[in-house]
Amino acid sequence: xxxxxxxxxxxxxxxxxxxxxxxxxxxxxxxxxxxxxxxxxxxxxxxxxxxxxxxxxxxxxxxxxxxxxxxxxxxxxxxxxxxxxxxxxxxxxxxxxxxxxxxxxxxxxxxxxxxxxxxxxxxxxxxxxxxxxxxxxxxxxxxxxxxxxxxxxxxxxxxxxxxxxxxxxxxxxxxxxxxxxxxxxxxxxxxxxxxxxxxxxxxxxxxxxxxxxxxxxxxxxxxxxxxx
Amino acid sequence: xxxxxxxxxxxxxxxxxxxxxxxxxxxxxxxxxxxxxxxxxxxxxxxxxxxxxxxxxxxxxxxxxxxxxxxxxxxxxxxxxxxxxxxxxxxxxxxxxxxxxxxxxxxxxxxxxxxxxxxxxxxxxxxxxxxxxxxxxxxxxxxxxxxxxxxxxxxxxxxxxxxxxxxxxxxxxxxxxxxxxxxxxxxxxxxxxxxxxxxxxxxxxxxxxxxxxxxxxxxxxxxxxxxxxxxxxxxxxxxxxxxxxxxxxxxxxxxxxxxxxxxxxxxxxxxxxxxxxxxxxxxxxxxxxxxxxxxxxxxxxxxxxxxxxxxxxxxxxxxxxxxxxxxxxxxxxxxxxxxxxxxxxxxxxxxxxxxxxxxxxxxxxxxxxxxxxxxxxxxxxxxxxxxxxxxxx
Ligand SMILES: Nc1ncnc2c1ncn2[C@@H]1O[C@H](COP(=O)(O)OP(=O)(O)OP(=O)(O)O)[C@@H](O)[C@H]1O
Ligand SMILES: [Mg+2]
Numbered sequence: 001x002x003x004x005x006x007x008x009x010x011x012x013x014x015x016x017x018x019x020x021x022x023x024x025x026x027x028x029x030x031x032x033x034x035x036x037x038x039x040x041x042x043x044x045x046x047x048x049x050x051x052x053x054x055x056x057x058x059x060x061x062x063x064x065x066x067x068x069x070x071x072x073x074x075x076x077x078x079x080x081x082x083x084x085x086x087x088x089x090x091x092x093x094x095x096x097x098x099x100x101x102x103x104x105x106x107x108x109x110x111x112x113x114x115x116x117x118x119x120x121x122x123x124x125x126x127x128x129x130x131x132x133x134x135x136x137x138x139x140x141x142x143x144x145x146x147x148x149x150x151x152x153x154x155x156x157x158x159x160x161x162x163x164x165x166x167x168x169x170x171x172x173x174x175x176x177x178x179x180x181x182x183x184x185x186x187x188x189x190x191x192x193x194x195x196x197x198x199x200x201x202x203x204x205x206x207x208x209x210x211x212x213x214x215x216x217x218x219x220x221x222x223x224x225x226x227x228x
Numbered sequence: 229x230x231x232x233x234x235x236x237x238x239x240x241x242x243x244x245x246x247x248x249x250x251x252x253x254x255x256x257x258x259x260x261x262x263x264x265x266x267x268x269x270x271x272x273x274x275x276x277x278x279x280x281x282x283x284x285x286x287x288x289x290x291x292x293x294x295x296x297x298x299x300x301x302x303x304x305x306x307x308x309x310x311x312x313x314x315x316x317x318x319x320x321x322x323x324x325x326x327x328x329x330x331x332x333x334x335x336x337x338x339x340x341x342x343x344x345x346x347x348x349x350x351x352x353x354x355x356x357x358x359x360x361x362x363x364x365x366x367x368x369x370x371x372x373x374x375x376x377x378x379x380x381x382x383x384x385x386x387x388x389x390x391x392x393x394x395x396x397x398x399x400x401x402x403x404x405x406x407x408x409x410x411x412x413x414x415x416x417x418x419x420x421x422x423x424x425x426x427x428x429x430x431x432x433x434x435x436x437x438x439x440x441x442x443x444x445x446x447x448x449x450x451x452x453x454x455x456x457x458x459x460x461x462x463x464x465x466x467x468x469x470x471x472x473x474x475x476x477x478x479x480x481x482x483x484x485x486x487x488x489x490x491x492x493x494x495x496x497x498x499x500x501x502x503x504x505x506x507x508x509x510x511x512x513x514x515x516x517x518x519x520x521x522x523x524x525x526x527x528x529x530x531x532x533x534x535x536x537x538x539x540x541x542x543x544x545x546x547x548x549x550x551x552x553x554x555x556x557x558x559x560x561x562x563x564x565x566x567x568x569x570x571x572x573x574x575x576x577x578x579x580x581x582x583x584x585x586x587x588x589x590x591x592x593x594x595x596x597x598x599x600x601x602x603x604x605x606x607x608x609x610x611x612x613x614x615x616x617x618x619x620x621x
Contacts, residue, residue, distance in 0.1 A: 055615060058520070060519070060520055060614045060615060060618075061614075061615050080524070080525065081524050081525075084519065084522050084523065084524045085522060085524075087520060087521070087522045088521065088522020089522070093520045093521075095517070095618070097513070099513060099514070099516075099517040099618075101235070101514055101517070101518075102242070102514075103235065103238035103239050103242050104235060104238070108232075108234075108235075112518070112521055113521045113522055115231070115232065116521075116522050116523065160521075
């Protein structure tokens with residue numbers, strides 16, 4: 001398979017939910033290449049399959065057919081445990097609802113993915129501090145999630161997503177629960193991840209203003225990619 | 229690698245309201261388990277405390293307890309002067325032919341009567357039992373209708389203060405003093421002169437003979453010789469071993485204790501299961517998140533088992549603390565426990581003893597119950613599909 005410089009290569013990806021008699025086609029034969037350093041935004045009406053596509057790229061869902069190669073590894077073919085390891089090393093996921101662990105401090109939340117690596121305690125500390133610094137929250141390391149604002153929580157979540165230095169950072173409506181000011185901050189951080197840190201960032205959003213931060217926007221409708 | 233322990237600890241603490249009932253339930257189970265086992269241990273200890281390593285106990289062959297043993301005066305003469313027996317300064321053999329009789333006496337609290345062992349001792353009987361000390365009054369004088377009562381029995385039975393009289397065998401006995409058996413089986417006895425006892429209870433023969441040996445060699449020789457002598461159907465055992473055998477009652481305690489603990493632990497098992505199901509239910513999205521971060525199913529499973537173990541261990545520690553506290557209190561207040569011995573059918577007293585081993589057993593027991601109770605909830609947590617878990621609110 002030719003590599004053509006793309007980090008993510010999606011070929012004929014379909015996802016069909018069968019519920020009794022009714023079949024729901026969440027993704028319909030989607031093919032897509034995403035390059036390094038790209039900040040791709042995914043738009044489309046509700047139910048168009050954006051989250052489904054993102055989940056498959058991130059290795060937390062499986063397609064009905066087609067393949068999804070990330071750095072030439074077909075993630076749709078990895079088994080459960082290999083996939084878990086692969087996610088840990090290659091993907092940072094940012095959720096709409098932040099999903100920080102409430103009983104852990106900002107520092108400990110960011111450290112969680114690193115506990116699965118071979119890094120020493122000291123190396124982990126350094127990486128966590130670097131990540132928190134990058135999102136401008138070095139001074140909040142000892143705070144619990146409930147002691148942070150929504151925008152700060154989301155920035156901690158971004159720090160957690162990038163602390164393992166993954167190839168991909170994927171975000172599903174990361175600004176959906178934020179006010180416009182916090183949203184700007186979060187989008188700024190995501191943008192700098194692709195432009196400065198060289199990560200491939202994929203973001204689902206409903207907001208055209210948020211999409212404007214990206215380098216490219218693609219549209220989904222009823223599971224199909226809209227060519228423009 | 230697994231999730232850090234602090235993660236589980238904090239989750240337990242944060243959810244303390246939900247887990248408290250379970251912790252208390254497990255604490256109760258562990259406390260009951262430890263207390264009953266420690267009663268058994270106390271009973272065994274009182275058996276172990278009894279006896280002098282230099283002494284041999286002689287009972288009739290085939291009898292397991294003194295109460296069913298008889299040794300005639302003629303038999304006593306045939307072995308009472310064997311050279312292996314140690315002698316006192318005046319050349320008399322250190323030997324005591326005892327008579328034990330079970331008598332029924334009124335309890336101090338007016339709550340009916342209970343059986344007590346009365347031991348008639350030979351002239352050397354007290355000297356042969358150096359762990360027994362006089363605590364009040366004086367020893368009985370041979371030839372007088374007098375008795376010396378163990379301090380512990382004196383508290384449990386009526387008319388046992390020095391100077392008081394109690395009736396047995398239709399005759400009156402005067403209490404000359406009190407003795408302390410040093411937490412041995414003698415703490416459950418009343419002592420008097422052997423010949424007075426034989427007279428009082430109208431017995432020809434003795435129940436047992438206690439002899440002091442010159443040394444261990446002599447003891448072996450003596451036992452061998454008694455064994456070979458066909459005219460003497462006697463069983464000779466070291467005194468210490470004899471009393472250790474007498475604590476079969478403790479087995480009953482252990483059985484009851486284990487049964488109770490098992491029955492209660494079924495409740496604790498379901499309590500732990502319930503708590504952990506609730507915990508899994510309220511943390512579904514968190515579990516999904518951990519999986520996205522790269523934690524495997526196995527790590528999630530282990531984490532919830534550990535958490536159930538922590539809850540149970542907290543309960544176990546509380547249970548241990550409660551039982552140790554009760555023990556200290558009982559020592560402080562001088563409590564002791566009485567029960568009917570299933571060997572002699574007489575009242576025996578002892579103190580309960582919590583050993584570190586017992587506490588560890590109780591704790592282990594709790595953790596096992598906690599981990600087993602968490603198994604199904606933990607499996608549910610590990611099996612959650614990631615996408616569905618993330619959609620949970
Ligand atoms: N578990 C499921 N079972 C059946 N159908 C599903 C399931 N999950 C998603 N779908 C369907 O798949 C389609 C795509 O869902 P998806 O969540 O990807 O949409 P989306 O574009 O992210 O929408 P939104 O913007 O509302 O988040 C929808 O029609 C949805 O109903
Ligand atoms: Mg969606």
